[in-house]
Structures are given as structure tokens and as C-alpha cells.
Amino acid sequence: MTSSLDPDIAGRLKRDANGLVAAVVQDADTRAVLMVGWMDDEALHRTLTTRAATFWSRSRAEYWVKGQTSGHMLVVREVRLDCDGDTLLVTATPAGPTCHTGATTCFDADRLL
Amino acid sequence: MTSSLDPDIAGRLKRDANGLVAAVVQDADTRAVLMVGWMDDEALHRTLTTRAATFWSRSRAEYWVKGQTSGHMLVVREVRLDCDGDTLLVTATPAGPTCHTGATTCFDADRLL
Numbered sequence: 467m468t469s470s471l472d473p474d475i476a477g478r479l480k481r482d483a484n485g486l487v488a489a490v491v492q493d494a495d496t497r498a499v500l501m502v503g504w505m506d507d508e509a510l511h512r513t514l515t516t517r518a519a520t521f522w523s524r525s526r527a528e529y530w531v532k533g534q535t536s537g538h539m540l541v542v543r544e545v546r547l548d549c550d551g552d553t554l555l556v557t558a559t560p561a562g563p564t565c566h567t568g569a570t571t572c573f574d575a576d577r578l579l
Numbered sequence: 580m581t582s583s584l585d586p587d588i589a590g591r592l593k594r595d596a597n598g599l600v601a602a603v604v605q606d607a608d609t610r611a612v613l614m615v616g617w618m619d620d621e622a623l624h625r626t627l628t629t630r631a632a633t634f635w636s637r638s639r640a641e642y643w644v645k646g647q648t649s650g651h652m653l654v655v656r657e658v659r660l661d662c663d664g665d666t667l668l669v670t671a672t673p674a675g676p677t678c679h680t681g682a683t684t685c686f687d688a689d690r691l692l
Contacts, residue, residue, distance in 0.1 A: 475691055483596075490603050490612055497610035499603055502666040514692050545692040548685040549678055553615040555686040565662050572661040573668040578588055579627050579658040 469507035471514075476507055480551040486522060489513075489554040491564070494543045500564040501572040503532070505554065510545075517542040519558055538562030582620035584627075589620055593664040599635060602626075602667040604677070606684075607656045613677040614685040616645070618667060623658075630655040632671055651675030 469476070479487055486504040493500055503521035505513065509529055512520040519540035523530045533539030540558040547554055565572045582589070592600055599617040606613055616634035618626065622642055625633040632653035636643045646652030653671040660667055678685045 478689065488601050488615060490615060492612055499605055499612065499668050502601060502603060502661065510691075542692065544690065546686040547689040547691055548615065549680055549682075549688060550685070553685075554691075555612050567662055569662075572663075572666075573659040575662060576591065576660040577657065578623075578660055578667075579655065 469511050471507040471511040475510070475514075475547075478547060478551050479507070479510075481506070482552070484524070486524075487552050487554055489519075489521065489556050491519060491540055491556045491558055494557045494559050498571050499573060500540070500558070500560060500570075501532075503530075510554070513542055513556065514545060519556055532564075533561060536562065536566075538564060540564070582624050584620040584624040588623070588627075588660075591660060591664050592620070592623075594619070595665070597637070599637075600665050600667055602632075602634065602669050604632060604653055604669045604671055607670045607672050611684050612686060613653070613671070613673060613683075614645075616643075623667070626655055626669065627658060632669055645677075646674060649675065649679070651677060653677070 485506045489505045491500045509520045509522045519532045539561045542558045544557040598619045602618045604613045619635045622633045622635045632645045652674045657670040
């Protein structure tokens with residue numbers, strides 16, 4: 467779909483074959499890495515303009531405002547693009563546990579090392 | 580290629596169409612998000628067993644030990660898999676600036692919000 471994303475920003479994105487970039491969300495206060503989602507241009511545009519972290523769901527093929535159903539939104543404080551343009555770092559304040567399991571982060575349950 | 584990755588771990592990974600998962604690297608001390616790279620089973624196996632963060636370079640199509648040329652390795656302290664199995668969180672101690680530009684992190688230069 468056509469997006470209203472600032473063309474200066476759009477020109478710096480290196481999207482994957484599906485038009486997406488990875489978005490890492492970090493807690494503004496605790497600095498914990500909360501989750502990783504995917505954004506296309508429109509999801510990034512909505513995130514920047516509404517400050518509600520918004521992703522593209524690859525499994526459901528739809529936009530998804532984090533916390534839309536749970537209430538546990540991610541209020542966005544800062545967004546940065548990495549040096550090769552394919553990953554965003556979103557700094558946010560979570561309104562509750564981020565993981566759908568109820569855990570604070572999506573990385574709490576499965577430690578490999 | 581065939582990997583020696585622990586089959587219990589391999590069974591929990593949800594790889595993309597190219598057989599990769601995203602790997603977010605966070606500084607063990609400062610908690611800064613340093614970079615995001617990509618790992619296949621073998622890169623993860625090497626990361627877990629050598630504790631030197633090792634990625635699959637999509638552009639060069641080869642394994643890549645971070646710091647192999649610069650000396651700025653990422654010494655791995657902890658590795659976690661997220662709730663849906665498609666992203667790793669690698670906690671590491673960097674031996675120098677992580678970004679190839681000489682910046683501390685790959686997210687230092689381009690702030691969108």
C-alpha cells in the first residue's frame with residue numbers, strides 16, 4: 467500500500483523481500499529489550515506520528531497496534547535507524563507486560579546460554 | 580549446510596525463508612543495544628560454543644565472526660530465544676566500538692524521533 471512516511475526516511479530504509487525492517491523495542495527506563503517486531507513504511511509512519519508502537523503482523527498480514535487488545539501499549543519515546551538501514555531501535559515505555567504470555571519481555575522464558 | 584546445533588534448540592527455532600533468525604546484541608554492562616545481525620543454525624552453534632558472536636552475512640553469503648578483522652569482538656555472556664522462536668537476544672561484552680563506522684552502537688547516527 468502507499469504510505470505517508472516522510473520520503474527522506476523512506477529513502478534510507480533497506481527493506482527485506484517482504485518490504486519490512488526489524489524493529490527492536492527497548493524499555494526507556496529499565497533498558498530491557500522487550501520484543502522484536504516488523505514494520506513496513508506505513509507501520510513506521512503510524513509509530514512516528516501516533517507514538518503507539520505499530521507493527522506489521524506477518525502471520526495475520528495486518529497492522530497491529532501493540533496493546534490494542536491487552537491495553538499493554540508501548541508509548542514511543544525515540545526511534546533510531548541503524549547504520550545499514552534495515553533495523554529500527556524503538557525506545558518506549560510499556561503500559562504493562564509486553565509478552566502475550568504475561569512476562570515482562572518476550573525473552574524471559576527460554577535461556578540457551 | 581548441516582549444523583551441529585543441539586537438536587533441542589534447533590527444534591525451537593522458527594527460521595525465515597532463508598533459514599535465519601534475527602539476533603539482537605545488547606551490551607551486558609551499559610544495556611545499550613549494539614547491533615542486529617542474522618544467524619542460521621550453524622552461526623548460533625558457533626556463538627554458543629565459542630562465545631564469540633558469529634553471524635551469517637546475507638550480503639557476502641558467509642559466516643562472519645564479529646571483530647574478526649577489527650578486533651572488536653563481542654564476548655557472549657547470555658543467549659535467549661523469544662516467545663515465538665524467531666529472535667535471539669545475545670548479551671555480550673564488546674571489545675571496542677561495535678559499529679563499522681567506529682560508533683559505539685549501530686544506532687548512534689540516525690535518530691528519526
